[in-house]
Amino acid sequence: MRNVTELTCCYGCGVCTAACPHALLDLVHDRDGFYRPRMLHPDRCTACGQCLRVCAFLAEDPPAVEPLACRAVRHADPAVRLLASSGGAAPALAEALFRQGYAVCGVRYDAAARRAGHVVARRPAEFAACTGSKYLQSYTVDAFAVLRNASAKVAFVGTPCQIASLRRLVALRRAEERTVLVDFFCHGVPSALLWESYVRRMEHRCGTIRRVAWRSKCREAAEAAETLARGLRPVQTASWSDSYRMTLVGDRATLSGRAADSRLFYDLFLGDYCLGRACYERCPYRGFRSAADLRLGDLWAAASYGEREGVSTLSALTPRGEQLVGALGNCELDPLSPDDARAGQMMCNARRPRMARAVMAALRAGLPLGAIHLLLVRPDRLLGSLFRRITRLIES
Ligand SMILES: Cc1cc2nc3c(=O)[nH]c(=O)nc-3n(C[C@H](O)[C@H](O)[C@H](O)COP(=O)(O)OP(=O)(O)OC[C@H]3O[C@@H](n4cnc5c(N)ncnc54)[C@H](O)[C@@H]3O)c2cc1C
Ligand code: SF4
Ligand code: SF4
Ligand code: SF4
Structure with a gap:
């Protein structure tokens, strides 16, 4: 295979667009409304293989990870909990990351383009629009280009397939020390045609x-x-x-x-x-299979918490992730068993x-x-x- 545009199915994560040294790739919707890479200048492709190397769809399935620790998380500010999708663990994490000098890449709804898109927030106020899940496949090209900058300290929040390709690009760029990767238990993404x-x-x-x-x-x-x-x-x-x-x-x-x-x-x-084809046929990121440092989720076992505003789960999958949990402020943390953290989550591909x-x-x-x-x-x-x-x- 010469480059990723020859694939007949993929995650649409867009990481290949950031990997191409000549910026030859873009993301466009296919006829079912899911992102796929498109070649902008076929004559300029050198077949260097960088796009193929970072692509998680082409890589081996990740092994199951045993989390180092899982917690139930509630942001201390009820206003933030009301605006987040579950308990506000993601905004609490973003606050900790900003304190450590990271930019945080999350998803905002772009009303003019009628789509969700990743953006790079450099200050807490810029991240506020990223609070809450946008249940759409996100456009990543502009934001993931931040990885072309050789010194940027960035944390990414995204679907597990986006994060799995990002992990490969981060390794290729030897940027592990300055990158944090966060994903969530993922149901799947719906077609843009539905939206x-x-x-x-x-x-x-x-x-x-x-x-x-x-x-x-x-x-x-x-x-x-x-x-x-x-x-x-x-x-x-x-x-x-x-x-x-x-x-x-x-x-x-x-x-x-x-x-x-x-x-x-x-x-x-x-x-x-109307989920993406990969969500039905090839999603190896269920349970705790992940390339992230941290995995977020809804605490569906939360009935016992009697909580109306929501509770998140936060599972540390790497020592880096566990260190970050130690840096969290402004939230309540309770230990949780891995079984409680994954209760109610999809454990295999979606069924059509x-x-x-x-x-x-x-x-x-x-x-x-x-x-x-x-x-x-x-x-x-x-x-x-x-x-x-x-x-x-x-x-x-
Ligand atoms: C398409 C999709 C499917 C999901 N499926 C599940 C599921 O099956 N089970 C489950 O427990 N949780 C799922 N989630 C995550 C869940 O909705 C909550 O985001 C999570 O519990 C964390 O909530 P929070 O209150 O801690 O923070 P929130 O503020 O709600 O966190 C949301 C975070 O996700 C990022 N984000 C928002 N929209 C997108 C997007 N379209 N693509 C990538 N990143 C995005 C934001 O930047 C933000 O950092 C899904 C999220 C999405 C976007
Ligand atoms: S890197 Fe992502 S968008 Fe590019 S081909 Fe692979 S799965 Fe598709
Ligand atoms: S093979 Fe190399 S030059 Fe061609 S699209 Fe992929 S990354 Fe770009
Ligand atoms: S279900 Fe799997 S393949 Fe589909 S968007 Fe989520 S992580 Fe990607």
Whole structure:
């Protein structure tokens, strides 16, 4: 293989674009709405193989890692917990990293481009917009180019596949001493076609969407950066365990709760109807398989904590990661067993529901999301639950 553009499937992590010494690669959406590398100047490729070397999709699967220690984490500031997706471990980590002179690369929603994208934050205020999960595949090209700088001290937060390729690039650049890698238990990423279709539908009601909060625990979550910067106290409107929330701030209105029709988005995403091909066929990063120093997650065993604002898990996978946990301030840490940390997480590849291919075809054809949900997803889910009930009845 001459370069990564010959691959027929990949993670779309974009690390090859930062590895190419001649900056010949970009990321573009394929027809299913997932990022793939594209060659900008085929005649200039020297077949040096750097892009192939860093690609985690081409590498051997990582071994299972036994975490050095796992903790339940709650940011001490309830306002930060309300704006983060679980307990605010990621913002607490970012604060510790800034104190140690790192820039922190996280994900912000770019309303103009209607996409999530990694950005490099050099100050805490710049990282505020990265608080909270954006359940989309992120565009990484501009931010990951920071690794071309031979002296930058940077920490990256990303999906396990993004982090696995970054680990290989960091090793190639001998940048281990000045890089920290953080990933999370990952469900998968949905097709950008789903997001575009959802945004088109909702913009009829609220005007051009300026800000978005996924799994919002309060309406202010969509304005996380401004809320934190202005020292405002968000008001809780839903429990963190409600994974189907969304808040959209449009030109004409703010939509939250039922008004945001978020079921249309989450039924397709969390129902696994339109995940990336690798999320179904080749994700070796389930459980504690990871190339990161630290792994974040939701503490789904948190019922015992009686917590409405959310609790994160933070698992140290390397001595570097454990050192960083020691530097955390401004949060409560409780020891956790690895079994409790991974409780409720996906442990193998996502399973394609019967209607997944039909849903993807309908998204490609531009059918309205309401129709796709009504005609394909709802009947499939109803049938699935009926089938499960009958099986349970027969088994009992
Ligand atoms: C696509 C996706 C799938 C996920 N699946 C699971 C799962 O199955 N189980 C689970 O426990 N947790 C999952 N998470 C992580 C979870 O949503 C929380 O982010 C995590 O529990 C940490 O929350 P927090 O409160 O500590 O901090 P938060 O502030 O909520 O942390 C979010 C961090 O993730 C980064 N980030 C946000 N969006 C993206 C993105 N699109 N791509 C890469 N990085 C991003 C941000 O920069 C931030 O640093 C997923 C996240 C994403 C983006
Ligand atoms: S490095 Fe990432 S984007 Fe590039 S080919 Fe490999 S998986 Fe795809
Ligand atoms: S083979 Fe080398 S020159 Fe060609 S795209 Fe890959 S990194 Fe760039
Ligand atoms: S499920 Fe696996 S392949 Fe899919 S985005 Fe997450 S880490 Fe990458």
